[in-house]
Amino acid sequence: MTPRTPTQRIVIVGAGVAGSIMARALARQAGLEVTCLEQVAPDDHASAGLVIGPNAIKALHLRDPLLASAIGEAGLPWDHWRVSLCSGEVLLDLPLTRVADHGGVRILRATLYRVLRGAAAGTIRYRCKLLECGASPQDPARSYVVWEQDGRQCRLDDIDLLIAADGRDSPIRSAFGGQPEVHQVGALLLRLLVPDAGAGRIDDYEQWCNGPNRLLAFRLPHGQINIAGSLPLRPDNATPHVGIGPQALRAAYTPTHARPGPQAGWLIDTLCANVDAICWYRMQAPGIRFAEPRAQVMYLGDSAHAMAPPLGQGVAQAIEDACSAAELIATSLAGGETSPRAWLATFEAARLERLRFVMSVAPHAAGLMLGGATEQERASALAALRQLYCQVALPRHGVGPGAGTGLPA
Template structure:
């Protein structure tokens, strides 16, 4: 087999992680092709959070300021009971003061667009299902099967999501993702006139509802409930299911849920990689994002960790230009990322266990502890998030200013 051209990278998947990796690698001198099985990158998904840790990474790629432009003024976020009684509060300005940036919540499609527009035309190839056949090694390239035939690659970035076929090939003995016990609903609605939506989350017995104002007078609504997997609403109307579950919670939550377009309510069971992988690479293949460390959504860090992965991977692979062997560089990437993503995933899982409580006494004890924590100084509450969001890109990397005037 002919050896692949030097510095030729193939990215499997055009999600947040795959696109960020493509942009980061191109800025390090790699030739990159992104293969996405979907027919297009039309707006899909709903809201997502971009915390200060991810904004710092996006600054390296010249898109951080564009994402910051989507930040909406929030004020005070609160954690409440279904009755509306406040348990705890957090000043969103406190996050900015402590970490230099807000937590920006925007539509997933807006982040995808910001990344795609920084890539040259032709880099992202939609409707192109590729399959990893051979991870390669120090003496031969990785091999992929594409619609155009076999393609060798010096590097493969497998950003192929929760059900990653690449992960299954690299680590066939790994048990894969497990059902986290809950399902989620997500949608974006126009902010109703004359209604002041509550900012924050409401926790009930094995259930929650969250509301976050977005730019342009929109509102991101999300909910979760602990229920068996694969059980969509009987009549297919997920808005009606939301109202059935949460219609008795405090006003204005029922009115906000009723404002949702039934066709725009996304329902997804939550799965995560409870068992960490032994490594994030094998041969010439690096796993990234959900393929490497799928986690529950209760800390809003899924996309953020994929963005971190991408810039750390590109940082370590910069040594490839100087003749460094590829596999040791990929091993360094995993050594950096595996402990951190394992910690973040575990923290999200801990929050999930608290929300999942249903027994009245357990819920009462949880709420009492949360109320006690809510009396702590705001600075202490904000600082508790430091293990997640007080992260900085690798030393030596320099933030780039936006290349397109954003």
């Protein structure tokens, strides 16, 4: 009689993008007992728009084609990327087919969460407030979590792998690794979701520049426009958006010696008319951390890293994280490797290499956006974007970092 393989207990904290994908993937894997804890109710979603980069759609098509198709059907395609000055002069007009195998997706965050959480139905426990977590007293490699759900306290012990997908201010990461050092990037970001009243001026993904001040906008399903922007920020400014009213916004985005173009003009007017509804946040980045060195704890998405908004890589890298981790665990189990410690080592090596490359692409792309680049610089920037959007590496057990993509280059 073949001995029964012990069940691995896995707990995922957070059912956002990465957590929901992991919950669905691991719940379908034999030999795993999977619990996903989410602090909000099932229909409690953030109201914002986002773009998902082609690389994430590619990775998801490999791991879970049905889920990738469901996301595409719920959003609009991202096929084009244009960058202009606020005066209207076009600096970049790039069909994504030049640098990607296919396009990305424009989607409401609430819609994306609904699709992902619905696909993981039965695995996610909602309204779970994390109270405590830490290393197991009997085995420091394993862990425990304590949470409150509907007024009742619950606890799980002897967790073989704890997956933190609980956001930028991750309580799991703070509990196991201490509060991460946060680097202030020096930018104040804004976000606003409005009805499409611009007579069709805004459609696919576009950006506008006025010196260091940037605007970004794209159309979403159901007649909505997502507007985002950035302004330079001194790292020591403790109250960054105080005092930024309609007059300051208009001055920031209006060219000095020209009138704004029709699109930028509409965006400026819309921001100024909706100042009280703007969501402001500081751009900051904690140090990258994908795994604890001793405890069997994995970090995904914003709990592991933060991404700059351009290039569609915020949600994209969370999706890549989850697809990579799910692929690694599945192939490891199939090959007889049941040690979470081994999974973590392979995952961390592969994701660190990929993420460092992704972060290096932004300076290349900046040259394209600002104009005045030489032909050699443009060719280098387009090659970097092509590698970003096409060469998606999903690590497998026993395969070195960066290899075994499972996808055509």
